[in-house]
Amino acid sequence: MGRPPKISPDQIISAARGLIQEHGTQLLSVDALATSLGVKAPSLYKHFPNKAAILRAVEDSLFLELGDVLSEAMATTKGDRIAAGCNAYRQFAKDHQRLYPLLFTSRPDDEEAIRVRLTAAQPLIKEFSAFGETAALKKARVITAFVHGFVSMELSGAFHLGDGVEQAFEEGVDQLSKTLTSPER
Amino acid sequence: MGRPPKISPDQIISAARGLIQEHGTQLLSVDALATSLGVKAPSLYKHFPNKAAILRAVEDSLFLELGDVLSEAMATTKGDRIAAGCNAYRQFAKDHQRLYPLLFTSRPDDEEAIRVRLTAAQPLIKEFSAFGETAALKKARVITAFVHGFVSMELSGAFHLGDGVEQAFEEGVDQLSKTLTSPER
DNA sequence: GTCTATAGCTAGATAGAC
DNA sequence: GTCTATCTAGCTATAGAC
Numbered sequence: 001m002g003r004p005p006k007i008s009p010d011q012i013i014s015a016a017r018g019l020i021q022e023h024g025t026q027l028l029s030v031d032a033l034a035t036s037l038g039v040k041a042p043s044l045y046k047h048f049p050n051k052a053a054i055l056r057a058v059e060d061s062l063f064l065e066l067g068d069v070l071s072e073a074m075a076t077t078k079g080d081r082i083a084a085g086c087n088a089y090r091q092f093a094k095d096h097q098r099l100y101p102l103l104f105t106s107r108p109d110d111e112e113a114i115r116v117r118l119t120a121a122q123p124l125i126k127e128f129s130a131f132g133e134t135a136a137l138k139k140a141r142v143i144t145a146f147v148h149g150f151v152s153m154e155l156s157g158a159f160h161l162g163d164g165v166e167q168a169f170e171e172g173v174d175q176l177s178k179t180l181t182s183p184e185r
Numbered sequence: 186m187g188r189p190p191k192i193s194p195d196q197i198i199s200a201a202r203g204l205i206q207e208h209g210t211q212l213l214s215v216d217a218l219a220t221s222l223g224v225k226a227p228s229l230y231k232h233f234p235n236k237a238a239i240l241r242a243v244e245d246s247l248f249l250e251l252g253d254v255l256s257e258a259m260a261t262t263k264g265d266r267i268a269a270g271c272n273a274y275r276q277f278a279k280d281h282q283r284l285y286p287l288l289f290t291s292r293p294d295d296e297e298a299i300r301v302r303l304t305a306a307q308p309l310i311k312e313f314s315a316f317g318e319t320a321a322l323k324k325a326r327v328i329t330a331f332v333h334g335f336v337s338m339e340l341s342g343a344f345h346l347g348d349g350v351e352q353a354f355e356e357g358v359d360q361l362s363k364t365l366t367s368p369e370r
Numbered sequence: 371g372t373c374t375a376t377a378g379c380t381a382g383a384t385a386g387a388c
Numbered sequence: 389g390t391c392t393a394t395c396t397a398g399c400t401a402t403a404g405a406c
Contacts, residue, residue: 003389030382043390051382107342114345134349141344141353142331142360149334157292159326160299164319168326172361179360188371215400228372236400
């Protein structure tokens, strides 16, 4: 009869997220992760087959949370829902500076990975659904590309001059939101 | 009297670029780099203090090349210079799939790093100079964010559904180029 | 400036007892 | 399911001869 489990997969994912957010993905070792959970490294291999699987689970949990954050923000705003979604996305990225890049490093390699990503994007695609499925996807891609690109540059320090960063974000969101929601030419 | 040098810093950078583009940054080891140049690992330390310095030099060389590509494309086009720059940027990223992410991973940490980045962005900023320095910078940030975000998502496989990716890029570039070049409200 | 040799470290993962 | 112990593998970087 085995011992009662001291840790669960969810606890492992949560602890991994904490360590990555604190020290960066590069510095996450299986040993450090186990120690932070009060357990030895080999124990983790009873819950995940290897380190890659843990990182993958972290990735999925991030996409799920992002989807929730977006749909919540867009559902509750009294103003422009697109802008609300963009602002929430940016805030999510800033709240998860070191975790955020994980969302765009590994290529989705199975059906489940694609499903998770699509679910996260759903609130935005739905916003454009009046234009038809193809156009909605296209519009969602355009606005997502801008917002992701902006926060990606922001987080990596590409906007080194500082001044005017807020205005640039607002202008981009404003103009894209405006042109994307107006009827097709 | 020492032996004649078999390798130069430029050769090291070039070889490093080749290996990264082939196998990815993670798999670039000092030993593999040296071997590909026909020397032993310790020799590289006569040209660069450590591995980080080599990667930094690779990064700088990429920014320089990107700046050249942009200014060349924008200078020679007969159509929309903004669109030409965006297309050239995207092509550059596709031609350097594994190298491109390097441009947005490390934070610029000294004056030279910032200078290199600003130089690469100059062709685009210049395009908006008629609006004044502040507005030009803002507009350049908006269009760069979109293009970077788009290719970043493209390279990471975020557009898994495939169809309509070209149209999404064209639409984004088209609409941003149009609104950014029209007079401020 | 290149070489041989090696230090010194860190990492992911497994075997087998309990 | 957790533990101790260990394996294997890889890496950056340095010392010192030529």
